[in-house]
Structures are given as C-alpha cells and as structure tokens.
Amino acid sequence: MNAPAVAGGPEATLEALVSRAFGPEAFDELGALLPELAEDLAGIEDRIKAVLPSDVPGLTEAVMYACTAGGKRLRPLLMAAAHRALGAGSARPVHALAAAFQLIHTASLIHDDVIDHADLRRGRPSVLRAFGLPAAIVSGDYLYVRAFELAAEYSPSIILRSGEACARLAEGELLQESCRFDLTMSREQYLQVVDRKTATIVSAALACVGDIAGSPAPIVEALAEYGRAVGVAFQLRDDLLDAYGEADLLGKPLYADFREGNPTLLSIEAYRRLSGRPKAEFDRLFARRAKRPRDLLKLRGLTDASGAADAVAAEARRWVASAIHALDPLPGGPYRSLLERLARAASSRRY
Amino acid sequence: MNAPAVAGGPEATLEALVSRAFGPEAFDELGALLPELAEDLAGIEDRIKAVLPSDVPGLTEAVMYACTAGGKRLRPLLMAAAHRALGAGSARPVHALAAAFQLIHTASLIHDDVIDHADLRRGRPSVLRAFGLPAAIVSGDYLYVRAFELAAEYSPSIILRSGEACARLAEGELLQESCRFDLTMSREQYLQVVDRKTATIVSAALACVGDIAGSPAPIVEALAEYGRAVGVAFQLRDDLLDAYGEADLLGKPLYADFREGNPTLLSIEAYRRLSGRPKAEFDRLFARRAKRPRDLLKLRGLTDASGAADAVAAEARRWVASAIHALDPLPGGPYRSLLERLARAASSRRY
Numbered sequence: 001m002n003a004p005a006v007a008g009g010p011e012a013t014l015e016a017l018v019s020r021a022f023g024p025e026a027f028d029e030l031g032a033l034l035p036e037l038a039e040d041l042a043g044i045e046d047r048i049k050a051v052l053p054s055d056v057p058g059l060t061e062a063v064m065y066a067c068t069a070g071g072k073r074l075r076p077l078l079m080a081a082a083h084r085a086l087g088a089g090s091a092r093p094v095h096a097l098a099a100a101f102q103l104i105h106t107a108s109l110i111h112d113d114v115i116d117h118a119d120l121r122r123g124r125p126s127v128l129r130a131f132g133l134p135a136a137i138v139s140g141d142y143l144y145v146r147a148f149e150l151a152a153e154y155s156p157s158i159i160l161r162s163g164e165a166c167a168r169l170a171e172g173e174l175l176q177e178s179c180r181f182d183l184t185m186s187r188e189q190y191l192q193v194v195d196r197k198t199a200t201i202v203s204a205a206l207a208c209v210g211d212i213a214g215s216p217a218p219i220v221e222a223l224a225e226y227g228r229a230v231g232v233a234f235q236l237r238d239d240l241l242d243a244y245g246e247a248d249l250l251g252k253p254l255y256a257d258f259r260e261g262n263p264t265l266l267s268i269e270a271y272r273r274l275s276g277r278p279k280a281e282f283d284r285l286f287a288r289r290a291k292r293p294r295d296l297l298k299l300r301g302l303t304d305a306s307g308a309a310d311a312v313a314a315e316a317r318r319w320v321a322s323a324i325h326a327l328d329p330l331p332g333g334p335y336r337s338l339l340e341r342l343a344r345a346a347s348s349r350r351y
Numbered sequence: 352m353n354a355p356a357v358a359g360g361p362e363a364t365l366e367a368l369v370s371r372a373f374g375p376e377a378f379d380e381l382g383a384l385l386p387e388l389a390e391d392l393a394g395i396e397d398r399i400k401a402v403l404p405s406d407v408p409g410l411t412e413a414v415m416y417a418c419t420a421g422g423k424r425l426r427p428l429l430m431a432a433a434h435r436a437l438g439a440g441s442a443r444p445v446h447a448l449a450a451a452f453q454l455i456h457t458a459s460l461i462h463d464d465v466i467d468h469a470d471l472r473r474g475r476p477s478v479l480r481a482f483g484l485p486a487a488i489v490s491g492d493y494l495y496v497r498a499f500e501l502a503a504e505y506s507p508s509i510i511l512r513s514g515e516a517c518a519r520l521a522e523g524e525l526l527q528e529s530c531r532f533d534l535t536m537s538r539e540q541y542l543q544v545v546d547r548k549t550a551t552i553v554s555a556a557l558a559c560v561g562d563i564a565g566s567p568a569p570i571v572e573a574l575a576e577y578g579r580a581v582g583v584a585f586q587l588r589d590d591l592l593d594a595y596g597e598a599d600l601l602g603k604p605l606y607a608d609f610r611e612g613n614p615t616l617l618s619i620e621a622y623r624r625l626s627g628r629p630k631a632e633f634d635r636l637f638a639r640r641a642k643r644p645r646d647l648l649k650l651r652g653l654t655d656a657s658g659a660a661d662a663v664a665a666e667a668r669r670w671v672a673s674a675i676h677a678l679d680p681l682p683g684g685p686y687r688s689l690l691e692r693l694a695r696a697a698s699s700r701r702y
Contacts, residue, residue, distance in 0.1 A: 056522040058529060111492060115485045134466045134528040137488070141462060141495065142521040148499040149514035152507045159510070163500035170493040171407040177485040178409060 014038040033081075033334055040080035040091045040098075041073060047099035051146040062131040062139045066106050069122045070251070072349070075101045075202060078230065078342060079209050082223055085335035086213040094209050100150035100162065101205045107143035108169055110136055115173065116260060123251030158208050165204030172196030181261040181287055183271040190265055191232065198238075199231030222329045226339065229323035234346040236316035239264035241350075243300055244309060249350050255296040261286060265315060267299075270308035278302055316347040362389040384432075384685055391431035391442045391449075392424060398450035402497040413482040413490045417457050420473045421602070423700070426452045426553060429581065429693060430560050433574055436686035437564040445560050451501035451513065452556045458494035459520055461487055466524065467611060474602030509559050516555030523547030532612040532638055534622040538666075541616055542583065549589075550582030573680045577690065580674035585697040587667035590615035592701075594651055595660060600701050606647040612637060616666060618650075621659035629653055667698040 014037060048067055054060045076098040080091040091098075112118070113126040114136050120126060128136040144166070151159050175193050179185055206227035210220035241250060242257045243266060257264050267286060274282055282302045285295045303309065323343040330336050362385055399418055405411045427449040431442040442449075463469070464477040465487050471477060479487040495517070502510050526544050530536055557578035561571035592601060593608045594617055608615050618637065625633055633653045636646045654660065674694040681687050 054518070054522050056526050056529075059522055059525050107492075111488050115488055134525060137462050137466055138521045138525045140488075140492070141458075141524075142518060144492065144495050145514050145517040145521060148502075149511055149518075151499075152510035152514065156503045159503035160500055163496050163503065166496040167405070167493060167500075170489045170496060171405050171410055173492075174410050174485060174489045175407050178407075 014041055033338055036084065036091075037077065037080060037338075040084075040095065041076060043092060043095045044073075044076045044080070044098045044102065047096050047150065048102060051099070051103075051150060054142070058131065058135060059138060059142060062127055062135045063143060065124075065130060066110055066127050066139060066143070067103070069124055071106070071122060073102065074234070074342070074346070075105060075205055078202065078227070078339070079205055081335050081338045081342065082206050082209045082226075083213055085330055085333065085339055086210065086215055086219070087331060088213055093212050096150045096153050097158065097162070097205070097208055097212065100147040101201065103143045103147040103150070104162075104166055104169070104201065107140040107147070108173070110143070111140040112173065114140075115177070116256075118252075118256075120252040123248075154208070154212065158211055161204050161208055161211070165201045168196045168200040172198070172200075176262065179263055181263075183263055183268060183283060183286055185263055185268060187265065187268065190263065190268055194232055194235045195228070198235040199228045202231035202234070203227035218329050222326050225326035226323050226343070229319045229326060230343050230346050233316045233319035233323060233343065236265055236312055236319065237347045237349060239266045240309060240312055240316070242266075243303060245350065255300065258286065258296050258299045259291050261289075265312050266303060266308050269311050270303040270306040273306040273308055273311075274302060278305065313347075320344055320347045362386060365389040365392055384689055387435065387442075388428065388431060388689075391435075391446065392427060394443060394446045395424075395427045395431070395449045395453065398447050398501065399453060402450070402454075402501060405493070409482065409486060410489060410493060413478055413486045414494060416475075416481060417461055417478050417490060417494070418454070420475055422457075422473060424453065425585070425693070425697070426456060426556055429553065429578070429690070430556055432686050432689045432693065433557050433560045433577075434564055436681055436684065436690055437561065437566055437570070438682060439564055444563050447501045447504050448509065448513070448559055448563065449556070451498040452552065454494045454498040454501070455513075455517055455520070455552065458491040458498070459524070461494070462491040463524065465491075466528070467607075469603075469607075471603040474599075505559070505563065509562055512555050512559055512562070516552045519547045519551040523549070523551075527613065530614055532614075534614055534619060534634060534637055536614055536619060538616065538619065541614065541619055545583050545586045546579070549586040550579045553582035553585070554578035569680050573677050576677035577674050577694070580670045580677060581694050581697050584667045584670035584674060584694065587616055587663055587670065588698045588700060590617045591660060591663055591667070593617075594654060596701065606651065609637065609647050609650045610642050612640075616663050617654060617659050620662050621654040621657040624657040624659055624662075625653060629656065664698075671695055671698045 014034065052060060052063050052067060054063075079094050079098040079101065083091040083094045109121065110127045113121055113128050114133065117128070118126045119129050124130070126136075127139055131139070148159070151162050172193060172195075176197055179189075179193060203224045204227070207220050207224040210223045215223075239257065242264070243255060245254065247254050256262075257267065271279065271282055271286070282299065285291065285299050288295060320343050324340050327336055327339055365385060365388060403411060403414050403418060405414075430445050430449040430452065434442040434445045460472065461478045464472055464479050465484065468479070469477050470480050475481070477487075478490055482490070499510070499514075502513050523544060523546075527548055530540075530544060554575045555578070558571050558575035561574045566574075590608065593615070594606060596605065598605050607613075608618065622630065622633055622637075633650065636642065636650050639646060671694050675691045678687055678690055681690075
C-alpha cells in the first residue's frame, strides 16, 4: 500500500496559487511541468524562509506575515520557467535570486502601504496596520537587506543589474506620487511610471536569469524585453481590476486608485474620452481628497460610459503580444509555451 | 607669484568638520595626516555624489539634501584611517565601501526620523518635514540600494558582512521601539540595543577594511572590536549630549530621548539611582506621552541629582579604553595614533 499523498505539499500549493490567480484552466495547461515548477517554488520559498528569522521577535513576526500573505509568486514563477526554457535541467541556480526579487517586491509593497496609509493587503491588514509604523518601515528595510545578501551569491553584474532595477522601483514610487490627481498626463507619461514602478524589475529579473544561464546577449535582451512587456501588461490589468475586479479575490477594497487620486491608464483614458459636463464631473470628483462611496461609484459609472476599460484591455493585450513576440529567439518547448501562457495570464488574471 | 590657496577645498572642509566636532585641538593633532585624509574624504564624497542623481528630480533633491546636511563623516574617517594604519599607501580601495556605509547611515537616519516623526536633523528640517513622507520613505530605500550597488565592487564576504550589519541595524531600530518607556531595562539590555543600533555597523565597516587590505584574521578581529567599542562610546556620548549638549551645535532640540520616552543609559541609570519620591516622579514624568517643557527640565534636574551623567561618562571612557586596547595588534604609527584620537573624540565630542 502506498503512502497517501501529502496534502498541502508544494504541488498542492502551486495548484491553488495558479487556479486562484489565473483560473483552473491555466492550471490544467501546466500539466507535466507541474512537479518541476512546484519544486522550484518550494526551493525559492525555502531560501526566503531561511533568511527571514531575526532574534528580534516582532521583526520575524512582521516579515513572516508579509512574506506568507499569499501573493501570486509571479516573479519566481517567471524566473524558474525562463531558466528552464533556456534548457537548464534545474532552476536551482536562480532560486536565491528569485527569492531576492520576491523579497524586494514584498519590501516595496510594505513601504507602499505606509506611503498610501493602506489598511488592507491581500485580504489581511497591511503590515502597517497589523504591526505599526516602526515595524513597517523596519520590515521593508530588513527585506531589502536580506534580498541583497541573497544576491551576493551572484556576480557583480547581476548585483548591479538588480540594484539598478531597485533604484528604478524607488523612483517609480515617487514619480507616481508626483502625478497624483493629474488626469492630464499622457499615455506615454503614464507608461513611464509603469516602466519604473513595475516593468523594470521584472525585466531585470529575467535578464539576470539569462545571464546566470550563460545565454548570449540576444537571448538576455529577449528575456529583458519579455519581462518588461509582461510587467506592463500586469500593471494595466492591475489598474483594470482596481475598478472592475472582485474585492474578495483581490483582498482589498475596489477603487483605491480613484480614492487616492492615482491616475492610471483607465482614468487618464476615461478623462480624455469624456467631454462636456461628464468630463467636468469626472475631474471634480477625481480631485476630491476625501471621496464618499457614491463619488467612487460615480467615477466608475463615468468610466463605464467613456469606454476606457476596453481601451485599457486592448492596450494590455498589445503588451502581451509584444511579450510573446519577444520570446522568438528562445528555443521552443513546453517552458517557452508556459512563458507565453504566463504572459497571457498577466492580462487576464482575476487577482 | 603662487596662486592663492583655494578656500573651501577638501582640507578646509575636513578642518571645519574636525574642529567643530572634536574641538580645534583635535584638528591640530591631525597635522601631517591632514592632506591625505582630506583627499580620502573628498574621494569618498565623490563616490557618494556619483550615485545620487536620479532623473526623478524630487528624489535627487531629497537625497542630496540628506547627504550634504553636514554630519561628522565619522565612519568614512575611521575607515580611511584604518586602511592607512594597515600600511596601505592609499585608502582608495575602501572609498566605495566607505561611501556605501555613509549612505546606509544616512538612509537609517531618514527612516528613523519617519519613525520618530522628527522635525529637525542637523539643524535643518528632517527629510520627512522638508520633502514629505513618500519622499522620506523612498529616499531611504534608494540610498540603501545605492549603497549595495557600491558594495557590489567587493567580494561576496564583504557584501555579506555589510548586509548582516544592516540587518542588525534594522533590528536595533525595532528593539529600541519595543523598549520605549521601559526604565527598568538593565545596563546589559540597553547595551544590546546599542550594539545593534550603532556599534555593529561601525564594527563591520572596520572589519571590512581589514578584509580589503588582506589583513590576517587577528587584525580583522582587532578592527572589529575597535569599531564596536568606538560605536558604543559614540552612542553613550550621544545619549549624554541629548541632555547635556548645546542644541545649536547638535542641530536639534535637547531632551529628545526624554520626550520620546526612549530609555538610554542616562535615564536607566538615573532611575536606578533615585529612590523614594524623586524616583516615583522620574517614573511618572518619563511615562508621560505628551511632555511639557517643564517636565523635560524636571527630568533633567532629577538626572542631575542622581549622578547618572558621571556614571555614563565613566562607562563611555571604559569603552574608549577598550577600543584603544583593541588596537594593540596593529602596527604603530601616526594613523594608529589617529584611530586612538578618534576613539577618544567619540566620547568627548561636542556634537
């Protein structure tokens, strides 16, 4: 008699993760790749968990809380899949770096929530609300530091590339702040914010994978381009979900961007398309510092009327196509197909 | 006819720095070392300034503001002097790392001021007050990232040692937060906080210098011990200056530790030494969340009466002696004497 399969092991975790984020059909497509990818994600989680503990108990608690709060593990999944797509029999050489990028991502979210005074993240109180301001600031710093310690395993060029991407990420945060309440920014200006805030770090993560695999420059460049395009598609989908998603799945209330006055392609496009009194009303409501629930619903209604959501979805699909096109120089095979699938999922995911 | 000396060059800057921090007599003692050290500090400043610019203008402005706000440059000075004390003809090999440690220090101060809601730092509004919360959070993150990029020039062991020290620094911040209003902590517990918050990073900086110079383990260990002891002496002096210094020289109001309820060896020792009604009053006033100016003066008066200041000064002198003793394995010479002088200055400085 065989021992029963262990429930809750790496494969079950990956299944739950993928089904929830991308829908059960995405999970079915993973098929034969599942055990290997599950092993990768488990290996990356191990690297993360190994660097988290501190003998200051409150700190361990806060960073464990932040790092085990769910999340799509999109970056680690992309990095492991990319490394395997390059023909490597194991993605172990990128595990530490994938752990580092996941920690950087988590650190940036914690500090983001401090900047936005956000109460909820992934269906639970943010680190700020659960542990307070000092713990939120320190947890972010601690995770950045741990990430760089993980990156120290790699060559200086990898560390520098990761560092530059982190610098762009920080810049993106501030650039976004400086655009608050500005509905007149152009699509190009907004895409510059997205590039820094989201796309550059995904692009760098994938380029580093190419470097680690010893790939020639055109492959590294292809991966960088793929990562950038997936990152943009991912962010545009995020913008859409904030107004058209399900709060339960997202783990946070809808309309955060409207509420905070953060322009996204959705609101920029809505504002551009509206005219006359609806445009003036959109402007007036968006500019309001303390918005009432009915203000948010009215903004959503005006957005509906403008047809902006379709335009944003089309833009996201263009980035997905461009991501898939970027993969041309890579060898074909199941992992390249998976990278294509993940690109499509970035713009179709439900959370 | 010779060209007139350029005012405001590196030597003038170092002279002003040393005279102001340690008194003019310290400057006189530097004598022949001055041109070399001034060159080092200028070289380190160049490395700092080279990594600061961002094309997000508000960010460049905020980090330049933070990095050029004065400060004693104690860490760079110690690192350059230590490298030269090991017989190196130039301290250039440690410039990038010294720049990194200075950036880490600055980043931690910016985030500290966010945690403490501090209005003033070095006689000017804190980054938090001058640029707002988002810029303060992002500037700190950005400086940490830039520091690690500078550290990428070095071997993995240097990066790891620096990273571990940064992790201790973050832990120290939170440990300190968890001790707020707790006057019953022991001297040993307080020294553990100091070790993390201040001493470990100085210790790591100096151990790295030994590593970079290719020194044998006992020398690296000696430098680590020296750095740790200087760091503790430095912090104890900081604690004293907060109650007994000159606000103008410090660039911030006195009694911040009393006000915030941050126990230091001064208040712990005062509380321990007092008894009866004065002890109860000290306890009651220290615990007050919103203290009036007269509460602060009363706390200072009770501290005077307790004799705690002399005890703290004596403790600082013991750490200075231990720092100087730690230098025994190093070769003698003017730079080792300078390291001794800097250790003494750590516990006698006026700001």
